[in-house]
Amino acid sequence: MAKILDGKWVREEILKECLPRVAKFRETYGRAPGLAVILAGENPASEIYVRNKVATCQELGIHSEKYTPPGTVSNAELLALIAELNRRPEIDGILVQMPLPKQVDSRAALEAVAPEKDVDGFHPFNTGRLAAGAPGPRPCTPAGVMELLRRYEIPIEGRRAVIVGRSDIVGKPMALLLLHQHATVTICHSRTRELAGECARADILVAAIGRPAFLGAGFIRPGAVVIDVGINRLTDRAQVESVFTGNQKKLAAFEKSGSVIVGDVHPGAAEEAGAYTPVPGGVGLLTVAMLMVNTIEAAERRMAGA
Numbered sequence: 001m002a003k004i005l006d007g008k009w010v011r012e013e014i015l016k017e018c019l020p021r022v023a024k025f026r027e028t029y030g031r032a033p034g035l036a037v038i039l040a041g042e043n044p045a046s047e048i049y050v051r052n053k054v055a056t057c058q059e060l061g062i063h064s065e066k067y068t069p070p071g072t073v074s075n076a077e078l079l080a081l082i083a084e085l086n087r088r089p090e091i092d093g094i095l096v097q098m099p100l101p102k103q104v105d106s107r108a109a110l111e112a113v114a115p116e117k118d119v120d121g122f123h124p125f126n127t128g129r130l131a132a133g134a135p136g137p138r139p140c141t142p143a144g145v146m147e148l149l150r151r152y153e154i155p156i157e158g159r160r161a162v163i164v165g166r167s168d169i170v171g172k173p174m175a176l177l178l179l180h181q182h183a184t185v186t187i188c189h190s191r192t193r194e195l196a197g198e199c200a201r202a203d204i205l206v207a208a209i210g211r212p213a214f215l216g217a218g219f220i221r222p223g224a225v226v227i228d229v230g231i232n233r234l235t236d237r238a239q240v241e242s243v244f245t246g247n248q249k250k251l252a253a254f255e256k257s258g259s260v261i262v263g264d265v266h267p268g269a270a271e272e273a274g275a276y277t278p279v280p281g282g283v284g285l286l287t288v289a290m291l292m293v294n295t296i297e298a299a300e301r302r303m304a305g306a
């Protein structure tokens with residue numbers, strides 16, 4: 001039976017460790033670490049993410065501010081808001097929630113955030129630091145995966161790690177983080193030949209492609225550690241029945257809400273693994289926790305003048 005790597009437990013451990021750091025920061029500097037979140041336009045999924053981020057700040061006593069410019073916001077207006085937040089001394093972290101409205105230049109917005117306030121780790125200055133293995137904020141989702149591997153004491157050094165997906169927010173930084181921990185890293189993507197064969201060689205397999213239940217039987221080496229980053233919502237009954245054959249609980253959940261969430265790894269295939277992160281209940285819970293860590297670290301670094 002494959003071991004389940006419980007994202008909820010890891011999340012709680014991370015948040016528990018944040019509490020004394022926030023208290024110490026407050027005691028030392030007379031204020032809480034501060035995070036500003038910009039949510040431009042209306043996007044129901046982004047609204048849920050932002051609500052979750054703000055609620056977690058409240059849980060930890062981190063000061064948070066939410067800015068909601070309209071969907072018609074111009075580039076200049078957004079850049080002016082970011083510039084203002086860059087100037088404010090009590091704001092340690094600035095998060096620009098993606099996706100931005102179409103007329104806005106997302107890259108310009110990310111690059112406008114002062115690197116020392118970039119809690120997503122997306123600014124080129126910080127991606128450079130990541131590539132160089134220098135300290136700095138790491139993108140939250142792959143950083144969460146590293147925390148999960150560490151807390152479950154999963155060895156990385158010398159292991160074969162295969163990452164499927166090469167996005168700037170998950171795949172690429174994930175590969176670098178594992179490489180820095182001395183894994184032998186392979187990055188796969190949509191042009192990779194013999195994807196199943198590449199995956200089947202992995203000791204640690206990270207799936208981050210956004211394709212429901214795509215990595216199936218034959219992709220997973222028995223005993224491998226499988227990290228499923230994918231979050232895919234299934235709304236089609238036939239697809240749900242084919243992915244979750246015989247799983248009455250999932251089928252009942254679909255009947256009730258009209259959709260179910262599945263990762264990039266087929267739930268049946270995950271059972272071949274030695275250990276795996278479930279979806280939901282795995283990696284998805286760690287991103288916001290790591291955002292809190294990045295915010296606290298940005299605050300500590302800024303105040304220490306590092």
Ligand code: NDP
Pocket residue numbers: 141164165166167168169170171188189190191192195208209210211229230231232283284285287
């Ligand atoms: P992107 O769409 O930006 O990137 C997907 C990557 O997967 C691309 O590199 C693409 O290759 C590759 N890919 C797509 N199809 C295939 C295929 N058939 N075979 C091999 N590779 C393929 O996605 P993200 O990285 O943003 O997200 C990936 C998944 O992770 C999504 O399900 C997303 O919802 C989830 N996610 C979860 C988070 C969390 O847990 N909090 C946070 C962020 C993402 P190519 O480059 O060649 O196009």
